[in-house]
Amino acid sequence: MLRASSSGTVLPVAHERAATPSAADGLDxxxxxxxxxxxxxxxAHDDAVARxxxxxxxxxxxxxxxxRLALPHLRGGDHDDLAQQSADxxxxxxxxxxxxxxxxxxxxxxAYKFALYEAAVKxxxxxxxxxxxxxxxxxxxxxxxxxxxxxxxxxxxxxxxxLQTAIAEALSVHQREVLVAITLNGVPVDVLAERLNTTRGAxxxxxxxxxxxxxxxxxxxxxDVASAGGELV
Amino acid sequence: xxxxxxxxxxxxxxxxxxAGPELTCEECxxxxxxxxxxxxxxxxxxxxxxxxxxxxxxxxxxxxxxESLHELVRTHSP
Numbered sequence: 557m558l559r560a561s562s563s564g565t566v567l568p569v570a571h572e573r574a575a576t577p578s579a580a581d582g583l584d585x586x587x588x589x590x591x592x593x594x595x596x597x598x599x600a601h602d603d604a605v606a607r608x609x610x611x612x613x614x615x616x617x618x619x620x621x622x623x624r625l626a627l628p629h630l631r632g633g634d635h636d637d638l639a640q641q642s643a644d645x646x647x648x649x650x651x652x653x654x655x656x657x658x659x660x661x662x663x664x665x666x667a668y669k670f671a672l673y674e675a676a677v678k679x680x681x682x683x684x685x686x687x688x689x690x691x692x693x694x695x696x697x698x699x700x701x702x703x704x705x706x707x708x709x710x711x712x713x714x715x716x717x718x719l720q721t722a723i724a725e726a727l728s729v730h731q732r733e734v735l736v737a738i739t740l741n742g743v744p745v746d747v748l749a750e751r752l753n754t755t756r757g758a759x760x761x762x763x764x765x766x767x768x769x770x771x772x773x774x775x776x777x778x779x780d781v782a783s784a785g786g787e788l789v
Numbered sequence: 790x791x792x793x794x795x796x797x798x799x800x801x802x803x804x805x806x807x808a809g810p811e812l813t814c815e816e817c818x819x820x821x822x823x824x825x826x827x828x829x830x831x832x833x834x835x836x837x838x839x840x841x842x843x844x845x846x847x848x849x850x851x852x853x854x855x856e857s858l859h860e861l862v863r864t865h866s867p
Contacts, residue, residue: 661822
């Protein structure tokens with residue numbers, strides 16, 4: 557049986573687990589207790605589910621609070637409604653995926669990520685709702701300014717110019733729109749995925765393929781792309 | 790006042806992404822809790838989860854999710 561969470565994820569409805577999974581061997585005591593109680597029946601199970609919901613709500617409220625500045629038009633009640641909805645959806649996800657917990661982290665860390673994910677997706681979508689997604693470059697002026705940079709930065713300016721050409725000539729329309737929207741215009745990948753009726757993973761694959769094309773094109777043009785890009789530090 | 794060189798560097802990183810192999814978004818979500826617990830235990834998380842750091846560099850949404858989980862666990866561990 558399936559249900560759709562409000563963030564669009566299709567999840568199996570939580571069901572009672574028959575036994576503690578053998579993969580849970582070697583768990584820390586706290587994680588073991590969570591699994592035993594959530595996998596059990598009766599009051600202990602019900603209490604554990606209630607405590608899990610409290611834990612997920614704490615995480616969702618943390619995420620809402622962290623991103624509050626990005627949503628100045630939301631009122632306090634809206635924030636809490638969003639956190640409650642995120643905790644509810646995360647609870648369904650966690651209970652449905654209990655058998656996937658392999659004990660490679662603490663149970664609480666594993667559970668937290670579901671609440672944070674649900675809240676983050678909802679908040680990003682809320683921040684962009686009713687807004688047209690910019691798929692054309694809004695930062696070309698910044699890139700074009702490369703030619704005016706000091707001499708020691710001329711190489712990077714030249715690389716940016718070549719990148720602008722490569723984006724225009726080497727990418728498909730779809731690859732260009734995805735690359736520009738996500739990397740230049742700051743459109744969140746899950747917001748773009750929802751508008752384009754696809755998934756976050758599929759869009760990131762498109763972005764990955766576009767970046768590979770750009771690297772190949774720049775290498776063919778004589779640029780040292782092995783050292784370009786890398787980590788943001 | 791913004792630094793043009795830093796702006797250029799940031800743009801190049803954003804457009805070209807990481808140079809090496811990286812996880813997918815699904816693999817990142819799967820491994821994120823393990824990665825964060827290892828980081829907070831001062832273990833070598835990047836060695837334990839190859840491709841995670843590169844993906845976090847290349848994917849703004851997953852980078853955001855990582856920052857949230859890291860901060861939440863660091864400050865709210867039961």
